[in-house]
Amino acid sequence: MTEHPAIRVDKLNVSFGDSHVVKDLSFTVASGESYGIVGESGSGKSTVLRVLSGLNRDWSGTVEIAGQAQPKVRDKAFYRAVQMVFQDPYGSLHPKKTVDDALAEPLAIHGIDDAEKRIARAMSEVGLPSSFRFRYPHQLSGGQRQRVAIARALVLEPAILLLDEPTSALDVSIQAEVLNLLQALRRERKLTYILVSHDLAVVAHMCQRLLVMQFGQGVEEMSAGTLAARTPRTDYARQLLTASEGFRRG
Amino acid sequence: MSVIEPPLLELDNLRVDFHTPTGIVQAVRGLSFTLGRERLGIVGESGSGKSMTGRAILDLIPPPGLVMADRMTYRGRDLLTMDKRERRKLRGRHISMVMQDPKFSLNPVRTVGDQIAEAYRVHHKASAREAKERSLAMLEQVQIREPARVYELYPHEVSGGMGQRVMIAMMLIAEPDILIADEPTSALDVTVQLQILKILDDLVSQRGMGLIFISHDLHLVQSFCDRVIVMYGGKAMETLPAAELADEAARARRHPYTLGLLGCLPDLDHPKAELATLTRDPAWLA
Numbered sequence: 001m002t003e004h005p006a007i008r009v010d011k012l013n014v015s016f017g018d019s020h021v022v023k024d025l026s027f028t029v030a031s032g033e034s035y036g037i038v039g040e041s042g043s044g045k046s047t048v049l050r051v052l053s054g055l056n057r058d059w060s061g062t063v064e065i066a067g068q069a070q071p072k073v074r075d076k077a078f079y080r081a082v083q084m085v086f087q088d089p090y091g092s093l094h095p096k097k098t099v100d101d102a103l104a105e106p107l108a109i110h111g112i113d114d115a116e117k118r119i120a121r122a123m124s125e126v127g128l129p130s131s132f133r134f135r136y137p138h139q140l141s142g143g144q145r146q147r148v149a150i151a152r153a154l155v156l157e158p159a160i161l162l163l164d165e166p167t168s169a170l171d172v173s174i175q176a177e178v179l180n181l182l183q184a185l186r187r188e189r190k191l192t193y194i195l196v197s198h199d200l201a202v203v204a205h206m207c208q209r210l211l212v213m214q215f216g217q218g219v220e221e222m223s224a225g226t227l228a229a230r231t232p233r234t235d236y237a238r239q240l241l242t243a244s245e246g247f248r249r250g
Numbered sequence: 251m252s253v254i255e256p257p258l259l260e261l262d263n264l265r266v267d268f269h270t271p272t273g274i275v276q277a278v279r280g281l282s283f284t285l286g287r288e289r290l291g292i293v294g295e296s297g298s299g300k301s302m303t304g305r306a307i308l309d310l311i312p313p314p315g316l317v318m319a320d321r322m323t324y325r326g327r328d329l330l331t332m333d334k335r336e337r338r339k340l341r342g343r344h345i346s347m348v349m350q351d352p353k354f355s356l357n358p359v360r361t362v363g364d365q366i367a368e369a370y371r372v373h374h375k376a377s378a379r380e381a382k383e384r385s386l387a388m389l390e391q392v393q394i395r396e397p398a399r400v401y402e403l404y405p406h407e408v409s410g411g412m413g414q415r416v417m418i419a420m421m422l423i424a425e426p427d428i429l430i431a432d433e434p435t436s437a438l439d440v441t442v443q444l445q446i447l448k449i450l451d452d453l454v455s456q457r458g459m460g461l462i463f464i465s466h467d468l469h470l471v472q473s474f475c476d477r478v479i480v481m482y483g484g485k486a487m488e489t490l491p492a493a494e495l496a497d498e499a500a501r502a503r504r505h506p507y508t509l510g511l512l513g514c515l516p517d518l519d520h521p522k523a524e525l526a527t528l529t530r531d532p533a534w535l536a
Contacts, residue, residue: 040439041410142296171295171466173528176514180524198439205516205525228518243440246473247447 004067006031006160006192007052012061014047014216021047022059023216031066031159034186034193036203036210036224038240044216045196049162052194053084065160080110083153087165089145093137099123099148100133103155110156122151126181143174150181154189163195167202179206200244204228212237256326258428258460259285259307259345263320266302266311266484277302277315279484279535285428287458289451291475291492293465295511299484300464304430307462308347309337325427343373346421350433352413356405362416363389363401366423373424388419392449411442418449425457432464447474468511472496480508483535507534 007029014022022044029035037045050056052063054074063070065082086092093102103122107115123130126147137145146166153161166182167175179202186193197203203210204224212219212234220234232238266278278299283290292300306317309329322329324340332340349355357365366388367381376384382401389397392415405413414434421429431450435443451474454461465471471478472495480487488505501509513526 040441172468172511172514173295176516176525176527179516180527183524199516201516201518204518205521224521228521230518240440243444246469247444247451248473249451 003031004064005029006033006066007035007194008062008064008067009048009052010062010064012048012051012059012063014044014051014056014059021216022051025061025213025216025218027211027218027221029192029194031192032186032190033209034195034207036207037194037196037213038198038200038203038210039213040198040240042215043213045213046164047216048213049084049164049194049196053082053162054078055084076110079106080156081158082160082162083156083158084162084164085146085149085153085166088169089142089149090137090169092149093145095137098134098136099128099140099151102148102152106152106156112156118155118157122155125154125185126151141174142170143177146170146174146178147181150178150185154185157189158191160192160194163193165197166195168197168199175202182206200227200241212240256323257284257286258325260321260323261307261319262322264303264306264322265318266299266306267316267318269314269316276484278306281479281481281484281486283479283486283489285460285462287454287460288477289454289461289463289475291463291465291471291478292481293468293471293478293511294481295466297483298481300481301432302484303481304347304432304462304464307428307430308341308345309334310341310347342369342421342426343424344426345428345430346424346426347430347432348414348417348421348434351437352405352408352410352417353437355417356413358405361402361404362408362413363403366401366416366420369420370423384423385419388423389416391422392416392419393445394419410438411446414438414442414446415449418446422453426459428460428462429453430462430464433466434463435470436465436467443470468495468515480505480511482507482530485535487534506531 005028010026012022012025025048037048039045047056051059057072100119103119104115107118120130123133128147167178170178185191195203195206204227207224209221209223211221214236220232220237222232226232230241262282264278264281268275268277281303292303294300305311311317319330324345356362363385366385370376370381370384386397386401389400394400394412394415408416435446438446450461453459463471463475472492475492477489478492478495479489487507494500510528514528516525
């Protein structure tokens with residue numbers, strides 16, 4: 001029996017009214033792989049994640065998780081296997097819920113009874129001291145909040161994490177800490193990642209393969225090595241690379 | 251006989267304090283620099299005081315903030331003793347500021363053209379018609395292809411990049427000597443970001459403007475600016491020529507904080523298994 005890829009997307013199409021934002025997109029992500037999606041705003045990269053996570057229910061095509069075709073409305077088992085971390089740690093945590101509330105809620109929804117142990121474990125894994133457990137989001141820094149968001153995703157022990165610009169709202173020194181944490185977690189838990197980012201250096205650092213998107217289409221799929229060697233095939237990918245190198249006079 | 255022109259801006263020991271119920275928060279603690287007709291970058295992480303520096307120069311620090319300095323001059327004129335009315339006249343006319351996000355800085359219920367024309371008429375005696383002509387010319391200067399069409403658009407009808415160009419047009423129409431750009435391109439895509447920088451760059455070289463470019467992006471500042479001030483905790487850790495940020499040979503001369511910031515960045519050319527994290531030394535703020 002062959003092992004199924006963790007994620008397989010085939011001919012995915014998404015339209016919002018008249019605008020066709022994802023066009024015939026296909027890619028597969030192997031189990032334990034870290035896969036990057038890069039592109040400029042409006043390229044459809046975040047929409048792809050929202051379809052994968054079940055937040056967007058209006059799409060056509062095939063989405064398979066671990067070999068199982070996914071319906072538009074996902075079941076509970078799906079959310080135990082797939083979790084998402086959002087871009088803005090200021091907007092993605094409920095301001096009136098403590099860290100403990102945020103971590104306990106998914107466990108209650110899924111009827112898991114060793115909540116106490118799991119919360120403690122998730123917090124120690126993301127490097128938050130247990131004294132933070134009853135703090136509110138406003139008592140935490142941006143980096144700490146993003147750690148809470150990652151802990152919230154991990155508490156259900158998913159196999160797949162969908163990361164939507166997880167560090168773009170953070171300072172570079174905090175970004176380094178969060179990226180190191182994500183790397184270590186993937187190694188220890190053999191997680192599969194899809195990382196959406198506009199920062200090519202971050203994607204090259206975190207992922208083995210990546211997909212460049214433009215106007216809702218996959219322009220080029222390449223290895224991180226190709227990116228580092230600056231040898232993409234398509235003009236658009238090259239253009240994106242040049243632009244990310246900074247300003248050139250003349 | 252040539253007269254030596256005083257520098258555009260001179261700051262000596264600038265401090266910005268906020269007196270709060272729980273104590274004094276020092277946002278800027280003793281910053282000094284001189285600005286000529288150049289591109290000066292100010293980099294730092296959030297809370298380093300870089301934006302407060304820009305606002306202090308424009309007298310835009312909200313209460314309970316207090317601005318103090320040993321010396322603060324604009325072309326030799328003392329800003330510290332100048333009254334509020336005079337400061338307001340300088341603001342927008344001689345010293346201008348471009349903010350980060352055009353979405354929140356433009357009036358949503360007026361056309362962008364109207365807003366640019368208003369900026370002109372506030373500072374110059376001009377008829378509505380002349381102001382409109384000026385505004386159209388300005389839109390063209392910031393490389394908007396159909397100025398007449400864009401003039402009539404409302405802010406929600408323009409893209410982020412175009413909105414930022416409109417902001418720049420609005421700030422430059424009064425022909426200021428100093429432009430303070432606070433993260434002018436952080437909300438934009440990389441390719442659009444480069445177009446905006448090109449416009450700013452041309453304006454600095456053509457008009458001989460002084461540009462203060464506030465950013466958290468080390469790579470960008472290094473490739474765009476002439477000089478860079480690295481700020482941390484309200485203090486300048488060091489001031490250096492921008493090109494030296496990338497210079498391996500100059501590493502030994504760099505402040506540990508600057509090296510720390512550079513070290514945290516993932517780098518396409520030097521892949522590493524784990525990123526360095528920053529250790530902050532309390533002595534830096536002593």
